[in-house]
Amino acid sequence: MIKPIGDEASLLNLGQPVNLGQRMPIDLSQFGRADDQPSFSSLLKQALDHVNSLQQDSSNRMHAIETGASTDLVGAMIAAQKSSLSFQALMQVRNKVVSAYEEVMRMQI
Structure with a gap:
C-alpha cells in the first residue's frame, strides 16, 4: 500500500535553499558609510x-590525525572537502576574470 505524503514532505523543505555550511564572510564594516562600495x-x-x-585548517587537522x-x-x-570546494570555486572565478580580461583586450576601439 502506498503511504500518503504527510509530515515527511515538510521535513524535506522542498523549494528551500540548502545550507551547505558557512558562507564566506565578507567584512563590509571597513568601508564606513553605506554609500561606499567595496573595491x-x-x-x-x-x-x-x-x-x-580553510586550507590551513584542513592541513592542521590532517597533520593532527597523522601524528x-x-x-x-x-x-x-x-x-x-570544504577547502577543496572553496579552492575549486576560487579557480572558476579566476578563470572567468581571465576570460573577461582577454575578451576586453581583443576588443577594437
Whole structure:
C-alpha cells in the first residue's frame, strides 16, 4: 500500500535553499558609510584569505590525525572537502576574470 505524503514532505523543505555550511564572510564594516562600495581587489583579497584559512585548517587537522594527536577523522575529512570546494570555486572565478580580461583586450576601439 502506498503511504500518503504527510509530515515527511515538510521535513524535506522542498523549494528551500540548502545550507551547505558557512558562507564566506565578507567584512563590509571597513568601508564606513553605506554609500561606499567595496573595491573588487579588497573583496578578492578577503576571498583569498578565507580560502587560505580553510586550507590551513584542513592541513592542521590532517597533520593532527597523522601524528595521532586527534581522532576526529570525520572533522578532518569535512575540512578537507570544504577547502577543496572553496579552492575549486576560487579557480572558476579566476578563470572567468581571465576570460573577461582577454575578451576586453581583443576588443577594437
